[in-house]
Amino acid sequence: MKSKKAPYFFIAPAIGLLLTFSIFPIILALVISFTDMSLAGLADYSRINFTGFQNYQNILQDSIFLKSITNTLFYVIFGVPLVILFSLTIAILINMGRSRYFSFMRVVFYSPSITNIVAVAIVWAFLFNPSQSIGLINRVIGMVGIGPIGWLTDTSVSKISLVILAVWRSIGINMLIFSAALQNIPRSMYEAAELDGATKWEQIRFITVPQLKFSTSFVTITTIIGWLQFFEEPFVMTEGGPLNSTTSVALFIYRNGFQNNQFGYAAAGSLLLFVVIICATLVQLRLQRRAD
Amino acid sequence: MINIDKKLKITIGVVLGLWGLITVIPFVWMILSAFKTNPEIVAAQPNLLPNEWTLDNFRELFQRLNFDVYLLNTVIITVLGFVGLLLNAMAGFAFAHYEFKFKNFLFVLVLATMMIPGQVTMIPVYLLLNQLGLTNTYLGIVLPGLTGAFGIFLFRQFFSSISEEFFEAARLDGASDFYVFFRVALPLSKPIIAVQGILTFIGGWNSFLWPLIIANDQRFYTLSVGLQLLQGQHGTNYALQMAGAAFMVVPILIIFIIFQKYILTGFNISGGK
Secondary structure, eight states, X not given: OOOSSHHHHHHHHHXXXXXXXXXXXXXXXXXHTTBOOOHHHHHOGGXXXXXXXXXXXXXTTOHHHHHHHHHHHHHHHHHHHHHHHHHHHHHXXXXXXXXXXXXXXXXXXXXHHHSOHHHHHHHHHHHTOSSTTTOHHHHHHHHTTOOOOOTTTOTTTHHHHHHHHHHHHHHHHHHHHHHHHHTTSOHHHHHHHHHTTOOHHHHIIIXXXXXXXXXXXXXXXHHHHHHHTOOHHHHHHTTTOSTTTTOOHHHHHHIIIIISOOHHHHHHHHHHHHHHHHHHHHHHHHHHHHHO | OOOOOHHHHHHHHHHHHHHHHHHHHHHHHHHHHHTSOHHHHHSSOOOSSOSSOOOHHHXXXXXXXXXXXXXXXXXXXXXXXXXXXXXXXXXHHHHHHOOOTTXXXXXXXXXXXXXXXXXXXXXXHHHHHHHTTOTTSHHHHHGGGSSOHXXXXXXXXXXXXXXXXXXXXXXXXXXXXXXXXXXXXXXXTHHHHHHHHHHHHHHHHHOOHHHHHHOOSGGGOOHHHHHHHHHHHSTTOHHHHHHHHHHHHHHHHHHHHHHHHHHHHHHHHHHOO
């Protein structure tokens, strides 16, 4: 006999942890965002004051916060299309061959996705080194007479450098999602198209891409959400510099919370980010539905 | 799959090969630089291969710096992560094979947590763990990410595909619910445990944010936090940095190459539905 209590025993630990560390913190963040909680308030609750919408008013006038918003938009606008384009291209190319070589390429392109972000950020900072003798990239482009470029020290290219690293890292997982979907497209569709005289490009354009609609929208949503939360790359490689040119919203929140100990202020920023993420997801879903 | 001729296939193979080479250059350069001395890297344009292969960088990490402590902490945290795997499996099993009050509501709630960005929970969770006195403890580092909606979802999907009759037969023999779960359900779920186990290992080994926030004391630093500290303190010792990075990345690459079949097909289970 199935016990009536058993399912509760089974779910209790997992649900308890999720309630404590995911659901309840949202409510807590909301409450904190209306207070001036800082390190002093952490030690003594009586020193926490309710400040209404003060944090929200201040943060929307904070020039660094506004800067971090434009930076984050830059990451999303350039990063997301590049990730989708590259991962889709690689998935289609790999799927054209069946040999071991092609499956091995899948391993190659996926490998950046599983590596530690701190380690690869340090490696890329080394590759991006402004000196032509130390930085590999400047050395290579120096051979054809370009540069040296201050990849991480020049405010006009620092964001691009971080996008390069992040795109390199996120191709793998999205390529796998596209690959899985590609394998589900019936072979007969291509055979029929070929009989009708369709070129390879037309087959990709009119069969592959439309058939991948579901996975493309999945990848788009998850990638946008991920890039809106862009954090580790600027944190490890540039600490948001030079001159906040790489500070993302997530890094802004972390800095205010854990380096300046302005918990209330940071919580307000995090909830604004949350609202943006929800809106972006809803808009994307709406567009998807209209397209269907 | 598009039908292609041999010539096109070779062209595609070459394109992928070159692109793949660019993709792995950072790893190759990291490993080669880890065996060079720093003066060699800094001085003139270094050769591709080290002039003289040296293990001094690794020796320094473990003898002079605290990488032995960081390694131990990382291993402890990774092992504790496997408790979460068990909890996810239990929850997934209950959602798949039991009827209970609020089941659908709770399952939607679990899925909804996937939407919550880490930045929102970061501050309140820190305050919460601080209040519980769990900062600078292994428990505090592990707890926030122990269970995850994605893992629960995958286990539920997997257990849903197993017929109820398997479990019914055991119950008729008088087995308890826990016996059924541990002795019947878990052994059946080896394939998904393999996938989840590898992902849990990689996730634990790579975990950065919670160790960074919860561990202020160097004694509790993990490799990734220690590596970040190393970059700050030895900013111009590139050889040492590359050795530290290689020590974090290479074991994961090896594990990935050994188990790639499980990991890559694991995404077919989850992504191909």
